[in-house]
Amino acid sequence: xxxxxxxxRNRITKTGKRIxxxxxxxxxxxxxxxxxxDPGLGLRLIYYSFDVKDINKGEISDGYSVSRQAxxxxxxxxxxxxxxxxxxxxxxxxxxxxLDTGELFFGExxxxxVL
Amino acid sequence: GENVEQHPSxxxxxxxxxxxxxxxxSDSASNYxxxxxxxxxxxxxxxxxxRSNVGEKKDQRIAVTLNKxxxxxxxxxxxxxxxxxxxxxxxxxxxxxxxxxxxGTGTRLTIIP
Numbered sequence: 001x002x003x004x005x006x007x008x009r010n011r012i013t014k015t016g017k018r019i020x021x022x023x024x025x026x027x028x029x030x031x032x033x034x035x036x037x038d039p040g041l042g043l044r045l046i047y048y049s050f051d052v053k054d055i056n057k058g059e060i061s062d063g064y065s066v067s068r069q070a071x072x073x074x075x076x077x078x079x080x081x082x083x084x085x086x087x088x089x090x091x092x093x094x095x096x097x098x099l100d101t102g103e104l105f106f107g108e109x110x111x112x113x114v115l
Numbered sequence: 116g117e118n119v120e121q122h123p124s125x126x127x128x129x130x131x132x133x134x135x136x137x138x139x140x141s142d143s144a145s146n147y148x149x150x151x152x153x154x155x156x157x158x159x160x161x162x163x164x165x166r167s168n169v170g171e172k173k174d175q176r177i178a179v180t181l182n183k184x185x186x187x188x189x190x191x192x193x194x195x196x197x198x199x200x201x202x203x204x205x206x207x208x209x210x211x212x213x214x215x216x217x218x219g220t221g222t223r224l225t226i227i228p
Contacts, residue, residue: 109157
């Protein structure tokens with residue numbers, strides 16, 4: 001089983017619909033992240049969370065919200081989806097500075113298409 | 116903030132030859148530079164990283180070099196194999212925290228058998 005699991009893996013929706021992407025991890029990491037990947041733009045950080053009570057905006061948070069339901073669960077919501085939110089979304093975890101690795105562990109991605 | 120530029124965007128290499136991907140960064144305070152490999156249909160995976168107190172790091176067929184003066188770093192893959200075909204991302208940060216990690220735009224490497 002994957003250490004970082006994203007659901008759904010693929011979703012097609014219509015403009016104006018509310019969408020939630022879910023992420024769960026079994027790595028026991030405190031830090032979780034949501035990234036967006038677009039062709040030619042690389043990976044951009046949407047939101048991140050260092051623990052259950054900590055939520056922070058990333059580079060491109062407008063139009064998105066998140067919820068950290070538990071240490072292992074971090075969900076991304078699009079309240080009213082628009083076509084330019086069509087992208088590949090990745091959840092990632094890291095152990096935090098006390099573990100001194102810095103390595104990000106990514107899920108397999110959720111491809112979202114907004115028509 | 117940090118700006119990381121990555122070149123080339125696509126690279127085709129004959130199997131067995133070497134591949135080099137280059138990145139430049141803007142923030143002279145950046146001190147941690149990881150490289151991630153993304154295979155088709157999967158999430159990126161860390162393959163090697165370097166910190167600013169060293170100039171080169173090797174791990175079998177892959178190596179990363181860092182030139183702090185010129186603010187650029189490169190990924191070198193020798194004796195390329197078909198399984199090296201993937202998209203590679205460089206990244207940089209000045210505080211070792213991933214919340215500040217800035218990614219390059221990616222290089223699609225294709226190994227020609």
